[in-house]
Amino acid sequence: MSTAISFEHVSKTFAVDGREFEALRDVNLSVERGDVYGIVGYSGAGKSTLLRTVNALERPTSGRVVVDGRDVTALNGRDLSAVRQRIGMIFQQFNLLQSRNVYQNVAYPLKLAGLPKAEILDRVEELLEFVGLSDKALQYPRRLSGGQKQRVGIARALASRPDILISDEATSALDPQTTGEVLDLLRRVNREYGVTILLVTHEMDVVRSIANKVAVMQDGEVVEHGTVYDVFANPTHPTSRRFVSSVVAHEAPASALARIRTVHTGRLVRIHVGDRESNDPFLSRIARTHGVDFNVVYGGVSELQSRLFGTLTVELLGADVDVDAAIRDLAEVAEVAELSGPRELEAVDA
Amino acid sequence: MPETDLSTLLPKIWDAFLETLIMVTGAFVAAAVLGVLLGLVVYATRPGNLLANSAVFNAINAVINVVRPVPFIIVAVALIPVTRLVMGTSIGPIAAIFPLALVASVAIARIAESNLVAVDPGVIEAGAAMGARPWRVLFTIVIPEALGPLTLGLTYIFVALVDATAVAGVIGGGGLGDLAMTYGYQRFDWVTMFIVIAVLITIVQLAQFAGNRVARLVLHEGR
Incomplete structure (x- = not known):
């Protein structure tokens, strides 16, 4: 696999009211061809700024952004224009031309590329068919729903057959149902046309449903990145953990733990389970070996990219030495962490 | 109060109507071209825009800001020598086109710029x-997207020009406003004045109606 986009030591400083603001701090990421790469973060984390360096709508203060082997930070004029035509972009507010109908909106980049009229006609027809809006060709954007507008945006972004599509919160203005439709469409764009997608979102659900890789940003820095499976199954940075817990509720929040504690006064352990390759009944086997009883008090298992992962919170009942031994054995099979005092419980959810 | 004789009055109103039409349309067409161009230049030379040039931007802004707050009658009077130079005369509807067009241009420039x-x-x-x-x-x-609101702005200026021709009439331009002033105000001929006012209202209504239609077409609100 070759690299489609690489960010190399990208930093960006804005001057706001005479004060310097670091929007990006030494960002290093690489997006491979065929990836659907999600960048998540809260607002102000710098994710949109990072995205916009890909087509040089934003220029880094230092560092390079290499797209298809070309350093776009160094490009200007005609060369920049040519590179931008190879990168499709979709927006949160769709940004369709209100003075042009659907057909003319999708045709705009093709006219820019100087295609003959007949070819434009064929291509636009094909694109509208692909996004399911053939019957809306002569409508003006103001008459379309949000989901339809974004589909026009996608058709327009794909018009010049780009290798890369960048998406700036493309589903953030849409309701959940329409979001699902647009994400399905993006998935098809990736699979059927082989377009590499880099998308920015604050919704972890979007990442879970279409991305294969994810980077978590905070205060202009990438605090964690990796495959979606790894980050979801095992987030290490607190911000990543918060994002993951927004869509995957495998770990009990403080309120639930407090409630659990009123009944389950024994020792609690949290067991992370990955995609398993055998049906070894490790929990009951280890409990039996050490003469320990157990209660599953909280937990969940999810599927991501055809792999399972989950977390169980388990109460172990027995003599301290036996429970210690059981925890040691469990640690050989899965990742185990003991939740002891109330102080730690608070820290877990902080 | 003098008797009103319709057979002599109606031709007079017709002539005045034609004079007004000449002044308004002449000034409007000239001002639309000049004003939109001026507005485009101001927009394009604005700091950060594609022809960013603060010297040109500030110069045009200064001209616009000097002309706009001065009452039209004063502009028209002050410009009489220039009008004579440019139009060959300072009297009559053709001559009045010059100051009208100038004032309308700067107004259109501002409207176009803000659109x-x-x-x-x-x-x-x-x-x-x-x-x-x-x-x-x-x-x-940028221009196609601004065209809808610009059409409405131009309609507004057209109506304002109808109003301004009355003032131009007073300083020798002729037209409906002049007729209303000389007969209605100076001779207390209310009939003439009311007929003239009715004609003016009709012109304004028609212009606004046409402007709204064009704006709807440009904005594609029909579909």
């Missing part, structure tokens, strides 16, 4: 992202 500035920056950015160069963005995105 252009108001174009959604997201759409301009989308154009840039698609690889359109700045000039292309200006002519194929």
Whole structure:
């Protein structure tokens, strides 16, 4: 696999009211061809700024952004224009031309590329068919729903057959149902046309449903990145953990733990389970070996990219030495962490 | 109060109507061309825009700001020598076109500029992202997107010109306003005055109706 986009030591400083603001701090990421790469973060984390360096709508203060082997930070004029035509972009507010109908909106980049009229006609027809809006060709954007507008945006972004599509919160203005439709469409764009997608979102659900890789940003820095499976199954940075817990509720929040504690006064352990390759009944086997009883008090298992992962919170009942031994054995099979005092419980959810 | 004789009055009103029409349309066409161009230049030379040039930007702004707050009658009087130079005469509807066009141009320049500035920056950015160069963005995105509100602004100026011709009439332009002033105000001929007012209202109504229709067409609100 070759690299489609690489960010190399990208930093960006804005001057706001005479004060310097670091929007990006030494960002290093690489997006491979065929990836659907999600960048998540809260607002102000710098994710949109990072995205916009890909087509040089934003220029880094230092560092390079290499797209298809070309350093776009160094490009200007005609060369920049040519590179931008190879990168499709979709927006949160769709940004369709209100003075042009659907057909003319999708045709705009093709006219820019100087295609003959007949070819434009064929291509636009094909694109509208692909996004399911053939019957809306002569409508003006103001008459379309949000989901339809974004589909026009996608058709327009794909018009010049780009290798890369960048998406700036493309589903953030849409309701959940329409979001699902647009994400399905993006998935098809990736699979059927082989377009590499880099998308920015604050919704972890979007990442879970279409991305294969994810980077978590905070205060202009990438605090964690990796495959979606790894980050979801095992987030290490607190911000990543918060994002993951927004869509995957495998770990009990403080309120639930407090409630659990009123009944389950024994020792609690949290067991992370990955995609398993055998049906070894490790929990009951280890409990039996050490003469320990157990209660599953909280937990969940999810599927991501055809792999399972989950977390169980388990109460172990027995003599301290036996429970210690059981925890040691469990640690050989899965990742185990003991939740002891109330102080730690608070820290877990902080 | 003098008797009103319709057989002599109606031709007079017709002549005045034609004079007004000449002044308004002449000034409007000239001002629309000049004003929109001026507005485009102000927009394009605005700091940060594609022809950013603070000298030109400030100079045109200064001209606009000098002309706009001065009452039209004073502009018209002050310009009499220039009008004579440019139009060959300072009397009559043709001569009046000059000061009317000048005042209307600066007003249109401001309207056009604000319509252009108001174009959604997201759409301009989308154009840039698609690889359109700045000039292309200006002519194929910014101007078309601003056209709807601009049409309404131009209609507003057309109506304001009808109003201004009355003042131009007083200083020798002729037209309906002049007729209303000389018969209605100076001779207390209310009939003439009311007929003239009715004609003026009709012109304004028709202009506004036409302007709204054009704006709807440009904005594609029919579909």
